Amino acid sequence: MSKREQANEELLEKLKGRTTHAIQRYFFSHGVCVSRLDIHRAMRLPEHEPTFLALRPSFAQVNEAIGLLGDIGSLSLPSKEKSMRAVYEIEARLQERHGAVDGLHAALARLDVAMRSVPAQPKLWPHAAWSLLLLMMAYIEWPFALAGLIVFGAGLGKHLKYKRRRADADRAVSEANANFESVAALELTPRVELLER
Incomplete structure (x- = not known):
């Protein structure tokens, strides 16, 4: 050019x-x-x-x-x-x-940050499958039961951490939506669509 x-x-x-x-x-x-x-x-x-x-x-x-x-x-x-x-x-x-x-652009930015903070759901099936397999192997040797409980506990910990983070993110999104609605008089383009662009 x-x-x-x-x-x-x-x-x-x-x-x-x-x-x-x-x-x-x-x-x-x-x-x-x-x-x-x-x-x-x-x-x-x-x-x-x-x-x-x-x-x-x-x-x-x-x-x-x-x-x-x-x-x-x-x-x-x-x-x-x-x-x-x-x-x-x-x-x-x-x-x-x-x-x-004043503040519509800031409200949109806050909503964008809040929506991006929503965590992805963790994959728990590997923890469940391995803990089940290890617990079944406990019939052969008992230490496998201990390993199965440890894997199950790790999966449960991951799930509880996700639930806490999800609740915090949902609360942040709710507050950001309330802030946006207090500023916006008319939503000609849906806010979610505007954030995706």
Whole structure:
């Protein structure tokens, strides 16, 4: 890839990224949980539609630049300047109309951490199989019974540790969900789906 193609690719990513980031930040500030894929649905919400209708010329300029970069692979310098000015205007106007909700992004991050802390269920069948086999071998020699009890105890310990960690993780997820619900006014994209992206 030549330097010019790379610069055009970077400009394309910058135009898309900054525009969608500004829109998503705007909606988060209004308590609307929305992913980047559902932004167009959110822009049509009745209470937010006038804001985006006022920005229609700027969005048209950015979309035209994105289309040209995608189709042709390059933009003239004046077109680049116009499209970046349109991005600056979108960012500034949306910043002016930011809502009063604070902490939706932090609530999502906390929920993500809590959901990732849920432990995987341990495999207990090897402990059960070996302890059963060793207990059956106790008919041949009694020390096998002791070994079977030790293996069974290790499996039981693993199971109890999992139960404790699972209870702690469930409590953390419940608290994170409560925190998220206290901040989010509208969940346009389900929170779990948003965390998976």
